[in-house]
Amino acid sequence: xxxxxxxxxxxxxxxxxxxxxxxxxxxxxxxxxxxxxxxxxxxxxxxxxxxxxxxxxxxxxxxxxxxxxxxxxxxxxxxxxxxxxxxxxxxxxxxxxxxxxxxxxxxxxxxxxxxxxxxxxxxxxxxxxxxxxxxxxxxxxxxxxxxxxxxxxxxxxxxxxxxxxxxxxxxxxxxx
Numbered sequence: 001x002x003x004x005x006x007x008x009x010x011x012x013x014x015x016x017x018x019x020x021x022x023x024x025x026x027x028x029x030x031x032x033x034x035x036x037x038x039x040x041x042x043x044x045x046x047x048x049x050x051x052x053x054x055x056x057x058x059x060x061x062x063x064x065x066x067x068x069x070x071x072x073x074x075x076x077x078x079x080x081x082x083x084x085x086x087x088x089x090x091x092x093x094x095x096x097x098x099x100x101x102x103x104x105x106x107x108x109x110x111x112x113x114x115x116x117x118x119x120x121x122x123x124x125x126x127x128x129x130x131x132x133x134x135x136x137x138x139x140x141x142x143x144x145x146x147x148x149x150x151x152x153x154x155x156x157x158x159x160x161x162x163x164x165x166x167x168x169x170x171x172x173x174x175x176x
Contacts, residue, residue, distance in 0.1 A: 022104060028097035029161050032090075035077050036167040042075035042084045043091070044171035049073060050086075062086065091168070098165035102134070105155035111139035112150070118166040121159040132156050 013021070032039065050065045060068075066085055075084050082090055103113045115136035123130045134154050137147040 018104070021100060025097035025100040025104075025161075026157055028093055029101065029157060029164055031079070032094050032168070033160050033164045035079060036164050038076045038078070039082075039091070039094070039168040040170045042073075042077055043168075044174065045075065046070060046073055046084045046086075047171060047175055094164060094168060098161040101155070101161040102158055102165075105158050106134055106152040108134070108136065108152050109139055112136050115139070115147070116162065118162060121154070121162050132158065134158060134162075 049069060050062060053065050053069055054060060054062060057064075057068075070085055073084060075082070077084075099113065102108070102116065103110065106113075108116070113136070116134050117136075120134045120136055121132065122135065123132050125131075132154050133151045135149060135151045138150045
């Protein structure tokens with residue numbers, strides 16, 4: 001462009017590796033998706049009880065809550081071994097799998113991916129085919145300095161990934 005060298009961004013993952021990564025992420029989404037409300041409710045209860053515990057035990061730390069009371073909180077997530085706690089591997093796995101699918105099946109940058117709202121998944125008819133796409137905002141600066149809405153073609157599993165990601169973490173948005 002006008003004698004300037006154009007820089008292109010690329011990322012390459014061998015197809016066999018990418019296939020395994022996406023398959024594993026899809027399995028996580030499919031496993032936890034039916035329980036997204038129960039997961040959110042369990043965490044909402046956990047953090048509510050932690051706040052009450054810390055209010056009644058002002059000299060204690062949130063780390064101590066798990067040993068004293070957190071491990072005994074009952075939840076309705078019907079998955080064997082599912083554990084509700086502040087540093088939950090289950091919730092981290094869910095969030096990671098969702099982000100892998102959202103970013104990987106659309107090609108958006110991380111910051112753009114974070115701009116996609118719960119309602120960001122849509123489908124549009126094109127020559128007799130239903131084409132799934134997500135809508136968010138560009139993170140690269142533009143001339144006016146304002147965010148620019150953009151859409152990216154994606155995969156249908158992204159609809160479930162967005163719903164799972166948002167619905168099982170509503171508790172956090174309520175708290176913060």
